[in-house]
Amino acid sequence: MGFVIYFAVLAAIAAIGILFYNYNRKKYSVCVNALITQCEIREKNFSLEDNSSLFRKTYIYTCEYYYEGKQYTYKFQQGGSFQYAFAIGQKTEIYIDPDRPDKAILSHTPDKIGLIVLLSILGLLALAGIMILVLIMIHSKIGPV
DSSP states (O other): OHHHHHHHHHHHHHHHHHHHHHHHHHHTOEEEEEEEEEEEEEEEEEEOTTSOEEEEEEEEEEEEEEETTEEEEEEEEEETTSOOOOOTTOEEEEEEETTEEEEEESOSHHHHHHHHHHHHHHHHHHHHHHHHHHHHHHHHHHOOO
């Protein structure tokens, strides 16, 4: 009975994650062209164990876009391994919330990454549950050692 509850909870978590992903995708549903107008680079210095330094760059982009004849500004930052290279004057597509056009996201890719991570974790939990079930079945047939 405990395993039924375990897998029901896993299914509920997966369903909530998928619903959240679809809600966010519907919320930012209008694609508009934006123009990159500024790029600020911030560097953070990290000291490593061998006393060497490592610099991590964060790019803060400002872009302008028009929706229904009105101009809006959107700032986004990128750092780490998931970076796109944008140049000042470059055009890119962003997604906006038609109910609040001042709210925007660069793309739905981070949402997909979150969904992939969520489903991967759920898959690992499901495999762990199956392994525990198999071990319990083997242990009950062999008996305590």
